[in-house]
Amino acid sequence: MTDLICVGAIAGSYGVRGEVRVKSFCAVPEDIETYTPLWSEDRSTQYSLALLHQVKHGFAARIAEIATKEDADALRGTQLYAERDQLPSLPDDEFYHADLIGLEVYDTGGVLLGRVKTVQNHGADDLLEMQLAGVTNTTFLPFTKAAVPTVDLASGRIIADPPAGILPDKDPVPVTGEADGD
Incomplete structure (x- = not known):
């Protein structure tokens, strides 16, 4: 098991002052802010995230290290990771x-x-x-x-126990018909 869990992604810039649009993958979307600081997948960058308000498909947020729209645009597609020990433990029938x-x-x-x-x-x-x-x-x-x-x-x-049709047939059944005039 990995010690980092993806909790969201930066969807692009929001406005002209360096704010970003964030999509949360958390069961309670607002909880993404409580897991700050967040990390890049390779742990090379840390993000201090503060939610500003809700927008369509996510939140407008401020990342302390981002000051311009261009910096925010450059982060588009960046996935945000939290430390596993920051996240709540799950019931037996739920999984990260x-x-x-x-x-x-x-x-x-x-x-x-x-x-x-x-x-x-x-x-x-x-x-x-x-x-x-x-x-x-x-x-x-x-x-x-x-x-x-x-x-x-x-x-x-x-x-x-896959539903019928999910897995490819191992032995295809030949199709018979009267196309050849049989």
């Missing part, structure tokens, strides 16, 4: 995305399906992007109790 990435995924029969590459959320439930075992393809697995009944962080594995 960073803890899921890299876990091996097995089906209910013990067959290796792949490894979690990323965790995505496009507005509904989370999706685990899974790098399939033995191929270059990826697929998306809904991160629901039905599709992912077991997450075992201690052993580094997930047990999945």
Whole structure:
């Protein structure tokens, strides 16, 4: 497990005085401010974040080290990380995305399906992007109790029961028909 957890991202500048637009990934979006100082992924830069007010899709915020619109624009896309020990502990059935990435995924029969590459959320439930075992393809697995009944962080594995159509067919069934005039 990593000691840094991504809690937000800078979406660009806000105004002309160096403020930034921040998108929070926290369950309670305003909590991102309580985890200050925040870090860049490689720990090379520290950010002291102060929320100013809510804006569409996030917050207007001030970072002490940023003084100009150009400096704020340069940070667009920067992910913001908090120390794991600053964050609340989670109930047994909740996980930080960073803890899921890299876990091996097995089906209910013990067959290796792949490894979690990323965790995505496009507005509904989370999706685990899974790098399939033995191929270059990826697929998306809904991160629901039905599709992912077991997450075992201690052993580094997930047990999945993927819905029909999620995994590619191993033995395609030949299509028969009357196209050839049979």
